[in-house]
Amino acid sequence: MSLIVHKYGGTSMGSIERIQNVARRVAKWHAAGHQVVVVPSAMSGETNRLLGLAKELSVQPDPRELDMLAATGEQASSALLAMALAAQGVPARSYTGWQVPVKTDSAYTRARIRSIDDTRIRQDLDAGRVVVVTGFQGVDDEGNITTLGRGGSDTSAVAVAAAMKASECLIYTDVDGVYTTDPRVVPEARRMKVLSFEEMLEMASLGSKVLQIRSVEFAGKYKVPVRVLSSLTDPMIPLEEEMSSGTLITFEEDQKMEAAVVSGIAFSRDEAKFTLRAVPDTPGVAYSILGPIAAANIEVDMILQNLSVQGTTDFSFTVSRNDALRTKELLTNQVGPAVGAGEIVFDEAVCKVSIVGIGMRNHAGIASSMFRALSEEGINIQMISTSEIKTSVIIADKYMELAVRALHKTFELDQEK
Amino acid sequence: MSLIVHKYGGTSMGSIERIQNVARRVAKWHAAGHQVVVVPSAMSGETNRLLGLAKELSVQPDPRELDMLAATGEQASSALLAMALAAQGVPARSYTGWQVPVKTDSAYTRARIRSIDDTRIRQDLDAGRVVVVTGFQGVDDEGNITTLGRGGSDTSAVAVAAAMKASECLIYTDVDGVYTTDPRVVPEARRMKVLSFEEMLEMASLGSKVLQIRSVEFAGKYKVPVRVLSSLTDPMIPLEEEMSSGTLITFEEDQKMEAAVVSGIAFSRDEAKFTLRAVPDTPGVAYSILGPIAAANIEVDMILQNLSVQGTTDFSFTVSRNDALRTKELLTNQVGPAVGAGEIVFDEAVCKVSIVGIGMRNHAGIASSMFRALSEEGINIQMISTSEIKTSVIIADKYMELAVRALHKTFELDQEK
Missing domain, CATH: 3.30.2130.10 (VC0802-like)
Known part of the structure; x- marks a missing residue:
């Protein structure tokens, strides 16, 4: 029997049918004897709907009130998931951030988790219940509701997994893992079966939307094994199959990983x-x-x-x-x-494109290969920043897709190694 | 300078424009030097939307999770109202039931308020802020979210007014006061300018939807002056005019009120x-x-x-x-x-029709006038219940409108007295 944390994104919670599918999947884990804590996001579209209402009222709404507003999305989806579980015979109870409590600082709309008290959760798990904890939100020392920023539910899930020393944190999402780059830009992009924590950290910070950066930081700090996998598979697929799907974020650098000089290409227009x-x-x-x-x-x-x-x-x-x-x-x-x-x-017409790879540590000349590839496409580099395992450039955003495709080809990421 | 509690129903909060109108009205009171606490309902349709989702998941959803779900509606509308106030230059802060806290028992979906701690609200009022408190909800001793049942926001508002010894509790709604009966059934129904607390209590308990029964009980217990008035008037009408509109629920029986033997007709299919x-x-x-x-x-x-x-x-x-x-x-x-x-x-094909009037105390034969009027319409009475100031009958529900119209006419409620 293991303690497992599941996290489901907004798309996975996007309709009654999908919530029922999530409940079926969780019920399968529960039936196999695992203790399960589930962290759902708001139903897809809900957070945008709420923030849209806020924007109609104010150009710059009070961040405290924004958090008060946005936090309702996860509260509703968590309650619905608990009902869906109960409807399938699985006893379940949902908790908001303040009920756990998930204590944060007071930086509204981008709060950081300070501590998680797992007493209530453990009591429920020990009583045989599945516990649903709202993602994305917490409470500050003055009792104000805070949110962790976009994608914060990933962080909530990993933080709960860290606080409870869970065996694994499974991040269920609408993609089936972490890819060498976004397949919508490069159709040849490949799913990585394993990825080092450091590479994932860079990918996340550089614009890969699969995992929120802070969740990866948490995973690294507390050595939480995280797996990114699809919520769109049949919920009843065998546990063993599910456990080997997706992308595992690992803390061990094995031989195989050393071989890949560049593991992935990240990019972002959020610049x-x-x-x-x-x-x-x-x-x-x-x-x-x-x-x-x-x-x-x-x-x-x-x-x-x-x-x-x-x-x-x-x-x-x-x-x-x-x-x-x-x-x-x-x-x-x-x-x-x-x-x-x-x-x-x-x-604002700029973007950032980055190559990431733990192998860059031991290989010279990777950055210059990158610069050459971009120059061959006639792309001017405006700014450069490097670290041990990544090189990023700022370029005009009209060249973004071109640059990503060129780099994906240059570093042969379409080929299994 | 007085402390005033405003309550706005779901229709009054039903769109961004309406929320802005509420903010304008509140801003007017604030500008006149009053301390204002506002208790909004969820935006109209929102509670039904949420409960509809729950029903898709379960025939009988767990009441604890239902409250967790339903409470989000008021949390969202309260945050939006605080933003709307800020956008008009009025400093405002919103609080959920648990933040105040509004302590209740643990009877989910129909909890009763036990206590309200007004410390935080007073601090904000003293700092010149308008305070928005979510209606409809509270928190039990174990920190679970509870709701007060349909129409519970009225109760929240009156309870806050009672706890804070507010000068008045203004219940803004989509009708302009309490009528002798529902004008949709009897077009000749008249608005009452004053109504005794006891009559209002009977009207509310017998099916008049204008005020929730428990809010009237609270008003009675703590002698809170309550006025029911329209939120659909121009928000900028002069304060004096607004203060004399609607229906005042009073605790003094004056001569004029003695004169009316029957004040109103209540009815309900909720039987x-x-x-x-x-x-x-x-x-x-x-x-x-x-x-x-x-x-x-x-x-x-x-x-x-x-x-x-x-x-x-x-x-x-x-x-x-x-x-x-x-x-x-x-x-x-x-x-x-x-x-x-x-x-x-x-x-289930039954309804309840009641006549209510504080004057019934001193007049014999009122009930028999009622029975005669119904008998003349060929309506069979199945059950009867009486109190000092009301007489109720259970009849087949197909006769409901007919009975109400007949009684309204019998007791000459269409005529100003």
Whole structure:
């Protein structure tokens, strides 16, 4: 008997029939003697519907009220799943984030989990119940409802698995695993059977939407074995078959994994690039620019400072497109005047394309192969950022699909190794 | 400066535009210097949508999970209203039942409020904020979400007003007050400007849908002045005009009110009649029948025990139609065999029609006028129940409208007195 955490995304919970399928699958695990905690997302479309209502009322709704609003989606789907389980004879009980409680900080719409008290969950599991815990949400020290940001249900699931030392965390989704890149862009993309935690971390942070970045961080920190697999298979397929499907995120680097120099290509249009022209090139100017941005809780991704020309420099950086408006305001009203910038240029027509591979550690020249491939397609590279196991570039977003396809071919990702 | 509680029903909250109108109205009260607590219902249709999903999953969903599900409707509308207020420059904060907290017992789907802690609400009011409190819901001692049953938002509003000793509780709804009877049945029905608390209590308990019965009980217990008024007027009408509109539920019996012998006609199709035939007429048989019903938390309304014939009797009673299925099961499987009933007869084709008036206390013969009026229309009376200020009859439901119109005319309710 193992303790298993299941997570189901919005598409998997998207209709009554699908919720019933989820219940059938969970019932199968329960019948096999496992203790199961299920973390569902809101029914697909629900979060967008709610946020759409909010946008009709306000251009920038109060984040606290946004969380109050958005958290209802998972509460409803969790209750429905508990009912669906009961209808199939499986005793079940659902809990919201505050009921568990899942304690978070107070950063509304992007809160971080601080602790999870599993007392209630364990009592129910020991009583033979399946426990349904709302994804995406928690509660701060003052009792306000918080949410973890888009895709936060992955994080909830892995965090519950970590807190309870679950044997596995199964992330059921509408794709059957993690691919070398998005198959909608490159039809030859292949599903990876295993992927190292570090590669998954890079893939997630670089725009692969399969797993939310913070869930991967949690998995890494607490060594939670995570498997990404399909919720669209027959719910009654044998457990053994289900257990070997999808993509396993592993913590062991075996020989096979070393062989793949580049494992995957990630990309993202969720980028906004800002350039402050003719900034006086004095010590501390980078901090003067980025300090207020960080203070506003906006994450800066890539940074580029050009060579100084006549005592001034051009300073560029990228942020998530969601933060573009706030960043623009900060730069225009506060940072620009303070540092004496000549001009502030804003470009949303950019994207980020990245190659990721744990094998890059031991192989030279991978980045230059990437640059050559892009140059052969006539794609200009605007910014570059590298780490031990990835190289990312910012390019014009009209070239995104072209770049991804070219890189997928260059690194022979369509071929099983 | 007064502390005022506003309650808005689902229709008043039924669209973004209507929520904006509610915000405008609340902003007007706030601007006039009043402290305002607003209790909104879920957007119209939302509770039915949620319960519809539940019914697709289960014939009898777990009541705990039903409450978990249904409570999301008010949470969402409260957050939206707080955003709408902020968009109009009024600082506002929304709270769920558990955040206040509104403590209730654990009778899911029909919980009763035990206490309200107004500490957080007062802090916000003192900071100049409007406070939005979700109607309809609370939390039990184990931290489970509970709901107060249909129309429970009225009760929430009056309970908050009572706990905070508010000057007034304004129930905004889609009608402009309490009428002598439902104008859809009797076009000549008149709006009452004042109504005694006791009459309102009878009207509510007898089927007038304007106010939920428990809210009236709360108002009576804590002497909360309640006004029922329209949310469909221009939100910017002068405060004075708004304050004298609608129907005021009062605790003072003035001369004028004594004059009206019958104030209103209430009616309800929410009735189910059960008859146990040929029950042995032994002491304690009524308790043997009704004890298990009460233990199942089912409220029995009217009771009729016929004269004993040859040691057996027919025993009839009515319950709310919502409880009909459970009552039928109890009678068939448990009560009937236990008391040795000859036959169990179930009739849903009945309704209740009642005349209500505080003046009935001092006037004889009112009930017989009622019976005569019904008899002249050829309507057979199946059961009768009376109190100091009301007389109710159970009749075949096909006669309901006819009976209401006849009684409205008999007691001259279309004429201002």
